[in-house]
Amino acid sequence: MRRWWLGLGAIALVSCQTAPPAVPVTETPMPEVESEPDRPPSDDSLPRSLDVTLTLGSPDDLRVAAGDAIAVGDVLSDRPEERARLAHRLEQLQHELERLQANPVAGADVPALPPVGYAAQTAAIAKQERVVAAIAQRQVWQAEKIAAVRSLHRPTEVAMLVNEAQPVLPVFEDRPRDRQVALTVAHEEAIARDLDAELEQAQAELAVAVAELEAARERRAYDEYRRELEIAGLDRDRAAQLERRALIEQRIQEEMTAVAAELQRVEAVRSPFAANVRRVKWLAMKDRELTVQIALDIQERSPPESSPDVEEPTVETSWGIPLAIATLLLAFGALPVGAATEDELPCLDSSPQCIEELTEQAIANSREFEAIAQRLDVSEDRVAYARRQRWTHYITGDPVRLVANLFGGGDVQRDRLQIAELELRGADLERRGESLRDRLRQEVTTWVLAYELIGRRMELAGDRLETQQQQTRLVELDYRYGRGDTVQMLNRWQAAEELWAAIAELNEQQRQAVVNLSRLVGVSDEL
Structure with a gap:
């Protein structure tokens, strides 16, 4: 026992003379974007657990599993197929209403009796x-x-x-x-x-x-x-x-x-709290809809706040409205107008290759995604730096600290906890990046589909205008020589003017879609 204490004393003496000062992990220089605010005190009003009941169209609509750690705003369930079906049905109803309104009910057109004479x-x-x-x-x-x-x-x-x-x-x-x-x-x-x-x-x-x-x-x-x-x-x-x-x-x-x-109802469901998924329980199936219950364990501490330049990913577009509503507003020309053209975009069709290319360009243009990537790199650097500095805790002049470090406690345990916390934050940043990627892909798809839909409407309106003009030219031949009715001729000319106005409005709406898509992918900054 005496020899043991003598050996420890010698090691302590050597360490006091030669060991460099310990560098704690928390003193690692960080860029401004990684500055961490003080942790707020725990809010006792938050529930410790929360049961979320979701309605799904298929098991693939559930985006979480038991044991997952989720942050505020992470997607719990999403029903893209149902949303696409409802959007298609809404488009069909709009076409049906337009066709109905384009053919007004004709009035009583009975020719007058010829003048009589006795x-x-x-x-x-x-x-x-x-x-x-x-x-x-x-x-x-x-x-x-x-x-x-x-x-x-x-x-x-x-x-x-x-x-x-x-x-x-x-x-x-x-x-x-x-x-x-x-x-x-x-x-x-x-x-x-x-x-x-x-x-x-x-x-x-x-x-x-x-x-x-x-x-x-x-x-x-x-x-x-x-x-x-x-x-x-x-x-x-x-x-x-x-x-x-x-x-x-x-x-x-x-x-x-x-x-x-219904389109609003099938929007993606997001988590209101940072929590851990404790259990996923499938409750029932009615018709073609599944009901599932998710048990969430609410985290006691608040999730790390993002930097001032980073916005939390949401299901809203850059105008602050849901994507489905943005599509409807675009159809009525209620969104901001830009000055970009179709030639400035690398492609403009709904093929998977074009959607992926535009999505990558939108990601490259996103400052939010850039900030997340920067924070992720800094987090990885901090983890690597902390791992490299773990050996310094074994060189200390304090025998108690040395023994605690040798058995995995003390400074070593604190560093391990800090490294685990940094890795957890890195995983959270990766999830936020994936969520942002999905949102940008969804916005790109919305604008491309809106552009193609308006294009098809313009083609239909152009065909109708061409037919109307041909019929009008034939009727004008008879009208020139005194046959026909002036009121009917004026109605034909008015119908042609209305078709021209409709085509001009559709052209403006299509240009708006191109401008908004260009601003999203970074081709044009004009509003």
């Missing part, structure tokens, strides 16, 4: 009235003639009163005068009877002409009545079509609202 019937009536008047006048004259004949006594005088168209009756001195007068009266009365029959015939023809006029007027009134009935029927059909269209639009709007709400 000139022929009126002329026929006037002609027959003149004929009747002429015959009546002849009857008056004939009655006067008969009266005059009856008052005559000499045959020569009777012959002078006979119609000029008839030959002069010969005068026979030997015939009795009364017989001549009677014969003349009988002749004139026969002519009067013929005039009566002729008058009846003319009056009948006049009645026929009047009846034809009344029949023409009745036919015109009947045609107008049938046209009014047709217009009323078309108005009823149009009202029914408008009602059905309103119901369909309401159904589409309600379904779009439900899909948008």
Whole structure:
């Protein structure tokens, strides 16, 4: 025992004379980005454990496992397939609504009746009235003639009163005068009877002409009545079509609202606390959805704060809105506009190669990712430096510290704890880097898909405009020569102008998508 203490004393004497001073790990020079603030006191209001119940579409949607250490904002579950399906359904509903609104219900377009005229019937009536008047006048004259004949006594005088168209009756001195007068009266009365029959015939023809006029007027009134009935029927059909269209639009709007709400519901679920995953329990399956419960053990200390230049990764875009909402706002032109062009980007399509290339460029442009990488390098350097300096703890003048270090306690144990803590922080930085990479890839995919979607809409609008222009040119040929309706022609020109405006708006939206994608990947800094 004495020899043992003598040996320890000799070692202590040598160490006091030759050993360099110990360099603690905490005194390692660090860059400004690695400055660590003082640890805040533990918050007693935080729960010690937390049970999180998640709804998944498949087991692959769960992003954590039992034993994982997670930080604030780490993804617990994500449903990209369900989100893509809902986005596709929302796009289909938008197309369906646009097609419905592009074909308005036509009004009652019943051609007007041709102008009516009764000139022929009126002329026929006037002609027959003149004929009747002429015959009546002849009857008056004939009655006067008969009266005059009856008052005559000499045959020569009777012959002078006979119609000029008839030959002069010969005068026979030997015939009795009364017989001549009677014969003349009988002749004139026969002519009067013929005039009566002729008058009846003319009056009948006049009645026929009047009846034809009344029949023409009745036919015109009947045609107008049938046209009014047709217009009323078309108005009823149009009202029914408008009602059905309103119901369909309401159904589409309600379904779009439900899909948008469901799209928000399937966003990635992130951890509100820094914790350790203690247990993952699968609870039930209903239809095609799985229910899982995650038991989290909340860490007592707060996670290390990031440097002022580093932002925590979130599911929001650079405008502070979720990606799904950013896609909808882009469709309505509500996002900031830039000045970049498509030629400045290395590629612009939804192929996996292009998405990966744009994602890598966005990562290279991200100051947040650069800061995380810098902190990770510094953390690795600190771990390496601490490992290299562990031997200095075995050279000390304090026998108690030396013995404690030889048995793994004292300074050696403290260094091991510090190294473990640095390694844990490094793993946390790696997880944050992967989360940031996923977020940037998701943003790049969103803008590329939005660009292609707007491109397809522009192609459809261009085809519709070309068809509209061809139809308008054909109609203009007839319109130039007096055929067609001016109101319909104005509607055609207005429809073409509206298509031009829609194409211009889509072009602006596509340019906005290119600008925002360029700013994300670092091609352009203009806003």
